[in-house]
Amino acid sequence: MPDAVTQYDDVGRADYDGLGRADYVDVGRADYDDVVVIVRVYNEAPVVAGVLRELLATGLRVIAVDDGSSDASADEIDAAGAFRVSHPINIGAGGALQTGIEAALRFTRAKYIACFDADGQHRLVDLLGMIQTIRQGHDVVIGSRFLNGDPDMGRVRRLMLKLAARMTRRGESFRLTDAHNGLRIFTRAVAGDIELNHSGMAYASELEEVLTRSRYRVTEFPVQIVYTDYSLAKGQPLLNSVNILTDIVAHRVSGRRRK
Ligand SMILES: Nc1nc2c(ncn2[C@@H]2O[C@H](COP(=O)(O)OP(=O)(O)O)[C@@H](O)[C@H]2O)c(=O)[nH]1
Numbered sequence: 001m002p003d004a005v006t007q008y009d010d011v012g013r014a015d016y017d018g019l020g021r022a023d024y025v026d027v028g029r030a031d032y033d034d035v036v037v038i039v040r041v042y043n044e045a046p047v048v049a050g051v052l053r054e055l056l057a058t059g060l061r062v063i064a065v066d067d068g069s070s071d072a073s074a075d076e077i078d079a080a081g082a083f084r085v086s087h088p089i090n091i092g093a094g095g096a097l098q099t100g101i102e103a104a105l106r107f108t109r110a111k112y113i114a115c116f117d118a119d120g121q122h123r124l125v126d127l128l129g130m131i132q133t134i135r136q137g138h139d140v141v142i143g144s145r146f147l148n149g150d151p152d153m154g155r156v157r158r159l160m161l162k163l164a165a166r167m168t169r170r171g172e173s174f175r176l177t178d179a180h181n182g183l184r185i186f187t188r189a190v191a192g193d194i195e196l197n198h199s200g201m202a203y204a205s206e207l208e209e210v211l212t213r214s215r216y217r218v219t220e221f222p223v224q225i226v227y228t229d230y231s232l233a234k235g236q237p238l239l240n241s242v243n244i245l246t247d248i249v250a251h252r253v254s255g256r257r258r259k
Pocket residue numbers: 039040041042043044065066067090091092093096097116117118119121182235237240
């Protein structure tokens with residue numbers, strides 16, 4: 001069986017020629033001219049339009065990466081009016097993020113690139129706080145559920161996520177309290193340094209290695225993850241956190257072998 005990296009390389013992620021849409025992502029309202037938000041979407045048709053509309057109504061530019069969804073996600077993205085890039089097949093969270101970053105660099109002049117989930121679990125208010133924070137002179141701002149005391153989540157999931165945060169490889173300078181928080185914002189220069197090869201969940205460790213490099217000014221920002229009925233019904237949060245750990249271990253083992 002081909003591994004995730006090979007599958008991902010085969011896809012030719014930087015090819016946007018068939019877009020058939022506007023060549024340039026619509027300019028946001030003046031307040032947020034400097035930001036573009038990447039939203040990765042995999043089979044989120046019931047909720048994605050609502051999430052995108054809220055971002056767009058705020059004046060944020062949005063690039064939605066439809067990662068080979070088999071439901072009506074692509075139509076919903078178009079109906080909401082976001083700029084869409086679609087993968088012909090599902091390549092996973094890391095590959096989709098890489099596509100989003102490359103599209104952001106190619107189709108916008110945004111100074112800051114943010115990542116926001118499509119499923120309604122991230123809060124706009126947190127993103128706006130992170131935008132304010134990065135404008136104060138940071139290179140990277142990463143959301144954390146663990147800055148304001150322990151969040152309201154199951155004990156086992158909490159333990160898994162803390163373990164993941166400890167096991168994830170990191171640069172010298174900055175210790176993240178929440179390695180698996182998808183709410184992030186970084187500068188265009190940092191985005192240019194990101195090259196994700198692991199398409200599965202292990203991309204998070206790869207990404208963290210870049211984002212916490214000692215030359216960057218990194219800070220965390222307290223955020224809340226919303227556990228909606230939709231997300232609870234769709235996700236298997238506990239199983240996901242087990243998968244994250246398995247992926248990190250696999251990533252470490254394969255990384256060691258390559259040396
Ligand atoms: N592009 C892409 N996005 C994905 C994939 N799996 C999940 N996502 C998206 O990543 C975000 C977080 O995924 P989710 O399953 O809710 O993970 P969790 O909330 O962190 O447990 C959502 O916006 C999903 O639509 C995938 O295979 N490809």
